[in-house]
Amino acid sequence: MNEKFKDTDLREALRRNYANVPEMRTPLQLPRGGEAKTRPMRRWLYPIPAIAASILIAFLLWPKGEKAPIAQPETQQPVVAEVHEPHKSYEPRESYEPRESYEPRESYKSRESRQPQQPAAEAQNTPLATREGQGESPLVESLPLLAEAQNTPIPEELGESPVELPVLPPERQALVDMFLAEEALQVAYMQQEQTKELRAFTAGLEGKEPETSHLIIAF
Amino acid sequence: MQTEKQIVESVRKGEREGQDEMFRRFVNQVFCMIVKQVPDVMDAQELTQDTFLKAFRHIDRYDARQSSLSTWLCRIAYRLTLDFLKRRRPIVVSIEDSSVWQTDISDEELETALSTGNEQRIEKLQELVQQLPNEEQMLLTFYYFDDLPLKEIAYITDADPKALAVRLYRIRRKLYKKLKIES
Incomplete structure (x- = not known):
């Protein structure tokens, strides 16, 4: 079985068939992303989908407060002023009024x-x-x-008139809320990591086994 | 110059350098094998890239004791090419096949019949080979054109060497029979 058949006609036929085999048009490049496909996902990337999911959940479950009235046809109710009311929780006007506690x-x-x-x-x-x-x-x-x-009393036009803050519409306010929630989650996650590292470092100094830390944020 | 072992180790670690080296070293061999069966260059190039992506992904399955790295890559390329060709043009088994193999012809007789040096026969064989199913064409290419030993072809095609020898015999006999009918 190791001895090969000569079959010269067949060999020649095949050689002629493949004589005009096209060559590569451009030198082939190793497709980008090949590495990413072969490598497992890096560990530090794991929290990202979890954070994204928690932000989404937080956004969905976020207390809406007063709902903006359902948009009516323009002929009946052109523009509702209440829609542009500031978010209740912020109360920007009050926060800029001089507080008693300061008493300068x-x-x-x-x-x-x-x-x-x-x-x-x-x-x-x-x-x-x-x-x-x-x-x-x-x-x-x-x-x-x-x-x-x-x-001396401050002139009315300088001191007494409250500062007018730009009022955000509810959609933008929701975006701001979402951004703040994301920031808070990231900070909390970083703190959790630092706490873990500190515990491990302290345990290492004391020559003890590092304690299994309690999760601050559970994803 | 990295050895095959070093390349495999590097690819196993997921290092880009190892992947580049493996690709650079074997890309022409794999492409040439594919392009013989897939005449469209773009398709052949795509299949070549797919071969390497699959190789990188399943590098843990490579066993250096069983085959060389190039043979292992050819095995992957063979599978991908066959799958591609099956999707493109379904294999049609001619009715003659069943009747052809019933005729018993010895290997020596076949060898003599397929080694005449007759120009007309060679041209006819060129046509007949192109009419063969993809798997049979590839088998003939491995055996006659690439001059690979049966054991290596068996590894690439994932077949038993003895079964492969029988299959090769049947293909040769089929070609011989067709040549006889045509003449």
Whole structure:
């Protein structure tokens, strides 16, 4: 069986058949993506689909709040002003109004009320006093002026008018919410990884087996 | 210059360099084998690329004790080519086949009949070979054109060497019978 048949006619016929075999038009390149197909998915890529899925779920389950009224035909109800109301949870107007807790004017008032009562000698011992002890430093002198300026009412057009924030429509607001949720998830995931590494490092220093960490985020 | 073993190891690790080296070294051989059966160059090139992609994916199945790397690649290319040709043109088994093999002719007789050097017979054989089913054409190509030993052809075609020898005998006999009828 090892001895081959000569069959010269058949050999010649085949040789002639394949004499005009076309050649490669362009030198073949190894198809890109071949490597990706052969390599298993990298471990660090695993959380990405999980994160995407959780964002999607979060987006679907996100409390909608007040639903925008269903768009009516334009002839009946042209544009509903309520649709452009700001999202309730943000309340931008309130957040920009001066809060009581800051009380900037109050604090300056109290300082002003304390300053004139201080004796001159005491004032001279303060770092703000001049070296020669004569008169007051320009800073000390400017304090009553500052206090006076604080007491003067702010013109209405500057201080009293609340800052108007651009109001986002609900669709864009939802996008912003989604983005914030994604950011929060990523930060949480990074923290989880860091915690794991820290635990492993600490356990390594102590010569102990690293504890099995509890999952902060379960995908 | 990497050895076959090093190339295989590199591909097993999923390294791009190993894949490039394997592709560069064997691409012409694989392409030439495919293009004999698939005359469209674009199809042949695509099948060549598919062969390598499949080889990279299943490199763990390669056993150096069974065959060389080139033979293993030819085996993959053979399967892909046959599948491709089956999809393109279904195999038609002629009615003559059954009657042809019933005639008993010895190997020596066949060898003499297929080694005349007659120009007309050679031209006729050219036509007859092209009419054969794809698998038989490829078998003849491996045996006569590439001059591969039966054992290696058996590995490529995933067949038993003895069964392959019988099959080769039948193909030769069929060609002989047709030549006889035509003349």
